[in-house]
Amino acid sequence: MKNKQTIIIIGGGISGLFCGAILSKEGYDVQVFEQHYKIGGGLHNFKREGVDFETGMHIIGTFHEGGVMNKICSWLGIMDKLSILPSNDDCFELFQIGSDGKTYRYAKGRERFEETLSADFPEERANIKRYVQAIYDIVKEAKQFNLEAGDLSIRHSPNFMSSVGDFINSFTENEKLRAVLALSNPLYGGDQYHTPAYIHSIISTLYIDSAARFVGGSQQLADALVEVILQSGGKVFIRNGVKRIEIKDKAIAYIETADNRQHTADWYISTIHPSSLFKLMDTSKIQRSYWKRLDSIPNSYSAFTVYIIFNQGMFPYLNYTGYYINDYSQVWQLCEYQAETFPGGMMYLTPPVTATDRFAQKMIVNCIMPFSAVKKWENTTVGKRGEEYNEFKKRCEQQIIDKMEKLYPDIRSCIKSVYSASPLTIRDFYNQKEGALYGVKKDCENMMRSYISVRTKLKNLLMSGQNINLHGIVGTPLTALNTCGELLGMEYLLNKINKKQI
Numbered sequence: 001m002k003n004k005q006t007i008i009i010i011g012g013g014i015s016g017l018f019c020g021a022i023l024s025k026e027g028y029d030v031q032v033f034e035q036h037y038k039i040g041g042g043l044h045n046f047k048r049e050g051v052d053f054e055t056g057m058h059i060i061g062t063f064h065e066g067g068v069m070n071k072i073c074s075w076l077g078i079m080d081k082l083s084i085l086p087s088n089d090d091c092f093e094l095f096q097i098g099s100d101g102k103t104y105r106y107a108k109g110r111e112r113f114e115e116t117l118s119a120d121f122p123e124e125r126a127n128i129k130r131y132v133q134a135i136y137d138i139v140k141e142a143k144q145f146n147l148e149a150g151d152l153s154i155r156h157s158p159n160f161m162s163s164v165g166d167f168i169n170s171f172t173e174n175e176k177l178r179a180v181l182a183l184s185n186p187l188y189g190g191d192q193y194h195t196p197a198y199i200h201s202i203i204s205t206l207y208i209d210s211a212a213r214f215v216g217g218s219q220q221l222a223d224a225l226v227e228v229i230l231q232s233g234g235k236v237f238i239r240n241g242v243k244r245i246e247i248k249d250k251a252i253a254y255i256e257t258a259d260n261r262q263h264t265a266d267w268y269i270s271t272i273h274p275s276s277l278f279k280l281m282d283t284s285k286i287q288r289s290y291w292k293r294l295d296s297i298p299n300s301y302s303a304f305t306v307y308i309i310f311n312q313g314m315f316p317y318l319n320y321t322g323y324y325i326n327d328y329s330q331v332w333q334l335c336e337y338q339a340e341t342f343p344g345g346m347m348y349l350t351p352p353v354t355a356t357d358r359f360a361q362k363m364i365v366n367c368i369m370p371f372s373a374v375k376k377w378e379n380t381t382v383g384k385r386g387e388e389y390n391e392f393k394k395r396c397e398q399q400i401i402d403k404m405e406k407l408y409p410d411i412r413s414c415i416k417s418v419y420s421a422s423p424l425t426i427r428d429f430y431n432q433k434e435g436a437l438y439g440v441k442k443d444c445e446n447m448m449r450s451y452i453s454v455r456t457k458l459k460n461l462l463m464s465g466q467n468i469n470l471h472g473i474v475g476t477p478l479t480a481l482n483t484c485g486e487l488l489g490m491e492y493l494l495n496k497i498n499k500k501q502i
C-alpha cells in the first residue's frame with residue numbers, strides 16, 4: 001500500500017541510497033538529489049584510460065550468509081545482483097614492517113586469526129585469545145550491529161567505551177604485538193587516545209569474519225540500490241545538488257536545487273557532513289548551540305591516494321589488502337605528515353576485475369594524510385589548483401611508488417600510468433569537510449561532543465550517513481536503518497529484515 005508521505009534525500013551516497021531504497025520499498029514517495037555527475041558517493045567508480053577505479057569502498061564485509069549486509073541486501077532483493085569475492089582465508093591482510101623486515105598476516109575466521117598471530121608471538125598465545133574474546137564480546141554489545149534494537153549511547157561495559165589504545169595495551173606488554181593488533185587502524189581513522197574500542201572491535205571482527213571485495217567495483221551496489229528506488233516509484237537526480245535550504249517555523253519549508261527549482265516534502269533526510277548542511281541554510285533560524293556544536297566536532301584524518309594502471313599480465317593479483325609501515329612505533333602516528341618522509345605507511349590493494357584474476361589490472365594505494373598538508377590550496381577548486389599543487393601531487397606519487405618498490409622491486413616496470421587524489425579531491429568530491437575519510441571523529445573521552453542524533457532541531461529534518469554513527473560498508477547502512485527507523489519504527493524495520501519479508 002502506498003504511503004503518501006514524501007521524502008527528499010540530500011546526497012546520493014551509500015547512506016542516501018540505503019535510506020531511499022528502504023523508504024521507497026516501504027511505500028514512501030522518495031526523491032534523491034545528488035550533486036555529482038554519477039550516483040554513489042563513496043560507492044562511485046571513475047574511469048581512467050577505460051579502467052574503472054573505486055573511490056571509497058575497497059574492502060567490504062558481512063555479505064556472507066548470515067552477515068548483516070547479506071540480510072539487509074537480501075531483504076531489499078539485491079543480494080543476487082552483487083558480485084563479491086572473499087579475500088584469502090589464510091591472509092586477508094598482510095602487514096610489512098620496514099624496520100625489521102617482518103611480515104604478519106591476519107587470517108580469516110576467529111580461530112585461524114588467533115592461531116596465525118600466536119605463531120608469530122607464541123609466548124603471547126593466552127593474551128591473543130583474551131583480546132579476540134574481548135573484541136567479539138564488545139561486538140555482541142553493539143546491538144544494532146547484530147540487527148537488534150539498541151542504541152550505542154546507552155551504558156556498556158568499560159571495554160566498549162575505552163580508548164582503542166588503552167584497550168589493546170591492556171592485553172599485552174609486548175610492544176610489537178600491540179602494534180600488530182593496531183595495524184589496520186587506517187580502516188577506521190584510529191586515534192589511540194580517542195577512538196572508542198567498540199569501533200576497533202566492529203571493524204576488526206567484520207573483516208576477520210568476512211573480508212571481501214566487489215568484483216568489478218563498488219558502483220554495482222549503488223546501481224542496485226537506485227534500481228530499488230526507481231522500481232518502487234522513487235526518483236534519483238544526478239548533477240542536481242541542493243544549494244539552499246529555506247527554514248520557516250523551525251522546519252524546512254523547501255529546498256532549492258542546482259537547476260534553480262524549489263522542492264517540498266513531508267520529510268527531509270540529509271546524508272552530508274553537518275558543516276556542509278549548515279552552509280546551505282540561514283543558521284540564525286536554528287538553535288545556535290546546536291549547530292555550533294555539530295559544526296565544531298573535529299574530523300577524522302584524510303588520505304592521499306595513488307591509482308596505478310598496470311601493463312597487462314605484469315603484476316600479480318593480490319587477494320588481500322597489504323599494509324606497510326616504516327616502524328612499529330609509528331602505528332598510531334600515520335597522520336603526522338612530514339613532506340620529506342611521506343608516506344609513513346601505506347595501504348594497497350589490487351581490486352579484482354573478474355573472480356579469477358591472475359594478474360592485476362590496477363592498484364590503489366592509500367596513504368594517511370592530514371588536511372593540513374594541503375591547506376594552502378584550500379581555496380582552490382578541482383582542475384584549478386595551480387602548478388605548485390600539481391608538483392606536490394607528482395612528488396607524493398613518486399614517494400609512494402618509491403616505497404612500494406621496497407615491497408615489489410620491479411613494480412615500476414609494470415606500471416603503465418599513475419593518477420592521484422589528495423585530501424582536497426575527497427573534500428570537493430564528497431563535500432566532506434577537510435576531506436575526512438570517515439566523517440567526524442568519534443571521541444570516547446567526550447562521546448556527547450561527537451554524538452549526532454538522527455533527529456535534528458528542525459521538525460522535518462533527519463540526518464544519516466557516516467557522520468552520525470559509524471562509517472563504511474556496514475556503518476552507513478546501519479545508520480540508514482536508524483534514520484528510517486525514526487519514520488517506520490525500528491522494531492518493525494528490524495523484524496522485517498530479520499524475517500526477510502520482501
Ligand SMILES: Cc1cc2nc3c(=O)[nH]c(=O)nc-3n(C[C@H](O)[C@H](O)[C@H](O)COP(=O)(O)OP(=O)(O)OC[C@H]3O[C@@H](n4cnc5c(N)ncnc54)[C@H](O)[C@@H]3O)c2cc1C
Nearest residue numbers: 011013014015035041042056058059241242465466472473
Ligand atoms: C579514500 C577512501 C577509501 C575508503 N575505503 C573504504 C573501504 O575500503 N571500506 C569501507 O567500508 N569504507 C571505506 N571508506 C569510507 C566510506 O567510503 C564512507 O564511510 C561512506 O562512503 C560514507 O557514506 P555516506 O553516505 O555517509 O557519504 P558519501 O558516500 O560521501 O555520500 C554523500 C553524498 O552526498 C553528495 N552531496 C554532498 N553535498 C551535496 C549537496 N549539497 N547536494 C546533493 N548531494 C550532495 C556527495 O556528492 C556524495 O555523493 C573510504 C573512504 C574514502 C574517502
